Amino acid sequence: MTFREALESGKFVVTAEVGPPKGTDISEMLHHMDLLKGKVDAVNVTDNQSAVMRINSMSVCKLALERGLEPVLQMTCRDRNRIALQSDLLGASILGIRNVLCMTGDHVSAGDHKSAKPVYDIESVQLLQAVEGLNGGRDMAGNELRGATNYFQGAVVTPEANPLEPQLIKFTKKVRAGARFFQTQAIYDVEAFKGFMEHARKHQVKVLAGFVVLKSVGMARFLNNNVPGIRVPEELIGELKAAGKEKALDTGMDITARHIRQLKDEGICDGVHIMAIGMEEKVPEIMSRAGLL
Amino acid sequence: MIITKKKERGKLLESIKDYQSLFLVGCSECASLCGTGGDTELQELKEALEAQGKTVTGTHKAKTGCQVLGTKTELKQYKDALNAADAVIVMSCGAGTQAAVEMFPDKPVYPCNDSLFLGNMTRFQIFDERCSLCGECIIDKTGGICPLTNCPKGLLVGPCGGVKDGKCEVSQDIDCCWVRIYERMKRIGRLDDLMETTLEPKDWAASQKPRAHSAREDKKK
Ligand code: SF4
Ligand code: SF4
Numbered sequence: 001m002t003f004r005e006a007l008e009s010g011k012f013v014v015t016a017e018v019g020p021p022k023g024t025d026i027s028e029m030l031h032h033m034d035l036l037k038g039k040v041d042a043v044n045v046t047d048n049q050s051a052v053m054r055i056n057s058m059s060v061c062k063l064a065l066e067r068g069l070e071p072v073l074q075m076t077c078r079d080r081n082r083i084a085l086q087s088d089l090l091g092a093s094i095l096g097i098r099n100v101l102c103m104t105g106d107h108v109s110a111g112d113h114k115s116a117k118p119v120y121d122i123e124s125v126q127l128l129q130a131v132e133g134l135n136g137g138r139d140m141a142g143n144e145l146r147g148a149t150n151y152f153q154g155a156v157v158t159p160e161a162n163p164l165e166p167q168l169i170k171f172t173k174k175v176r177a178g179a180r181f182f183q184t185q186a187i188y189d190v191e192a193f194k195g196f197m198e199h200a201r202k203h204q205v206k207v208l209a210g211f212v213v214l215k216s217v218g219m220a221r222f223l224n225n226n227v228p229g230i231r232v233p234e235e236l237i238g239e240l241k242a243a244g245k246e247k248a249l250d251t252g253m254d255i256t257a258r259h260i261r262q263l264k265d266e267g268i269c270d271g272v273h274i275m276a277i278g279m280e281e282k283v284p285e286i287m288s289r290a291g292l293l
Numbered sequence: 294m295i296i297t298k299k300k301e302r303g304k305l306l307e308s309i310k311d312y313q314s315l316f317l318v319g320c321s322e323c324a325s326l327c328g329t330g331g332d333t334e335l336q337e338l339k340e341a342l343e344a345q346g347k348t349v350t351g352t353h354k355a356k357t358g359c360q361v362l363g364t365k366t367e368l369k370q371y372k373d374a375l376n377a378a379d380a381v382i383v384m385s386c387g388a389g390t391q392a393a394v395e396m397f398p399d400k401p402v403y404p405c406n407d408s409l410f411l412g413n414m415t416r417f418q419i420f421d422e423r424c425s426l427c428g429e430c431i432i433d434k435t436g437g438i439c440p441l442t443n444c445p446k447g448l449l450v451g452p453c454g455g456v457k458d459g460k461c462e463v464s465q466d467i468d469c470c471w472v473r474i475y476e477r478m479k480r481i482g483r484l485d486d487l488m489e490t491t492l493e494p495k496d497w498a499a500s501q502k503p504r505a506h507s508a509r510e511d512k513k514k
Contacts, residue, residue, distance in 0.1 A: 078446075082494060104453045107445055107463045118446065122494045125450040129491075140494065158454045166475040170451035173491050185454060228457035 003042035003070050003099055004152040007181060007206045012264045013041040013271030014292055015072065015183065015208060016283050018064070020045060020055035029060070030067070032280035037069050039284050039293060042099060044183070044273065047074040051111025058088060061097045072154070073097050076105025081121035082130065082140050089134055093149040101154045101183065102127040102174075124155055125170065125177045132178035154181035157207075158229035159196035160189070168199055175203045183273040185229045186212040188236055188255075190262055197268055206270040209263055213279060213286065214252035217241050253282060257289035264290070294323035295386040296420045297330070297406040302341060309380060309403055314348040316371065316378035318393055320358030320385035328418055329406045330358070330384035338384065338405065350374040358389030365396050375400075428499030434490055436477040441495070443470035449492040 006013045016036050021029055036043055043064055047057040061071035073092050080088065089100065104124045108116045122130065130140050137148035155174040161167040171182070182200070187193045187209050200207050212230075214220050217240045220232040236255055243251035260272050276283050287293045309315065317335055324330025332354060339349045351374030355364045368375065375381070380401040383390040386408040393402045412420035425442045431449070432439050441447045445463040452471035455462025461469045478487045 104446060104448065106455065109445070109463050120446045120448065121497070123446070123448045123450055123453075125491055126494045156454060161452075161454070161456055162458050163456075163472060163475070166452045166456070166471055167454075169475070169488055172488065173450055177491065228455050228462060 001041075003072070004180075006041045007270060010270075011041075012292075013208065014039070014287060015042045015044055015271070015273045016040045016280070017044045017046060017273070017275040017277070018060065018280070019049055019277070020057065020060045022052065022054045024055075026055070026060075026063070030063070033064060033067055033069055035281055035284060037067060039287060040069075040274075041271070042070040042072050044072040044074055044101060047076045047103070047105070048079060048111070049106075051078060051106045051108045051113070053111070053113055058092050058095070058097070061092065062095045065096055070099070071097055072099040072101050074101045074103060075127065076103045077120050077123050077127055078105030078108065078118055079116075081119055085122070085127060086130060086134060086139055089131065089149060089151070090145075093134075093151070098150065099152045099154065100131060101156065102131060102179070103156055125173045128153055128155060128174055128177035128179050135178075152180055153178060154183060155179040156184065157182045157196075157200075158185040159187060159193055160185070160231050161229045164196075171200070172203070175205055179205060181206040181208065181270075183208045184210040186210045186223070186227075186275065188214075188230070188232045188259075190259055190268070192231075193263075194268055200269075208271040208273040209259075209269050210273045210275060211256050211260065212275045212277060213249075213256050213282065214240060215279070216245070216248045216252075249282075253286050253289060257286050257291075260286075260290035260292070264292075294326060294412065294414065295388065296409040296412040296422075297324055297327050297386050298409060299329050299334075300405060300407055305382070305403070305405055306345060309382065312347075312379035312401070314350050314378050315342060316350050316375050316381045317352040318358065318364075318368075318381060318383045318385070318389075319352070319354040320389050321354050322357050322359075324358065324385040324389065324406065325354070326414060326418070327420070330354070330389075334384055338382070350377040355385070355389070358383070358385035359392055361392045361395060364389075364392055368396065426500065427495065428504070429496060431492060431495075434486070434492060436474050436481065436483065436487075438470060438474050438477060440470050440474065443467075443473070447495075449495060 045057045045060045064071040108118045131153040134149040223230045319330035319335045384405040390404040410422040456469040461467045
């Protein structure tokens, strides 16, 4: 069953993130992919994440396909204008890539090439419209294509943004622009997430809740202070503290597993997206603790 | 107005090291307001150059340095001083400097300033960028606040995921422009407009460089 079929069938789907390395040594990444194979419904391949230059998403998606994993091509508007974006979308399509996640992208000032020219010729909503157009056989200029794409397109949303309403407006615009599924920024407060889902359920879209595993108290505090739209509640930080340094990661994995289980059992959303960020080998273990394997 | 800042003195001196005598042109408009091309700055540069053993054959503060015809007329009175100069230094924006290049086809012309942006003076000599001269103004759709300029990503549809407590992902010193737009639209009772409009991708053809425009032609229409 493909990722799209799984979501459309109502199965609780699991996706995990794969970050391409900086350099041509891909052995570790391939190892991570093999660990995820057969366990997750799809792997998201990030696109120069945090504006740090790495191997491009498309090549790694192709490798994922060859290894028997279904890729989600992450695509940001930071580095390419509308010609390059559409050209890449056509290229990915002929390589057999069927899922695309449309994002605006972190600003170059966050990355490792701070003097690069940021592009942002279009942004996430307009990129979704472009994908919709290519699926319909037309490019952004209205030209007819010789052969259309057949993408299953998604977008991202930050359910705990502050202020929230402007994000919700953009969420609605993404739905209107053709987003079929959403993967969220990491959530740590299931009750607050339920509130967001009440809004999301007004639309015909699938929502995958995002998870980043907490490794330590320090990491939780770092996320709270530095990452927009992430809010780790004090109770969870207390739980990590109580566990002590040694067992913090284990507790973090438990917390993630517990939240995933609750989302699934209560039917709150349609699946989860695990962003392991360097701990890909832990994903199967988290899934099994959550009762997904 | 066009916001300029002085180039480092050392860099300027390096670029003109081959010339002994120089003529200085300032500008009484933007560059004066920015403190980069007024009377004080002309005098300062003159003294600095003389301290380096150079000769300043003359100085002039143009009425409007980018107004080519007017500046040309003003400079006629300095014929001899200009002839005596090996090069001209212009203390204005890049437009003023290139106006001088047009006026002196046979003489080297050097910029004294870096041109930054089109800005508003919000307090004395404090400047903020509000408009990027995109060629087709869209702020009728965004509550009068320009996202192309005020959002570091120039996003036209809404905020990115980087907003943190109303501040921009790129710098906590700036308010997220899309939160500002949202708040303003709410305040003026036009939140529905914001919900309904997804702006088309920007038509960059309208700002293709170099641009030219004839207000005279416009008048005839
Ligand atoms: S949209 Fe912005 S950049 Fe364009 S003309 Fe209006 S204020 Fe200037
Ligand atoms: S936080 Fe707001 S102003 Fe900053 S880049 Fe994102 S949308 Fe633009």
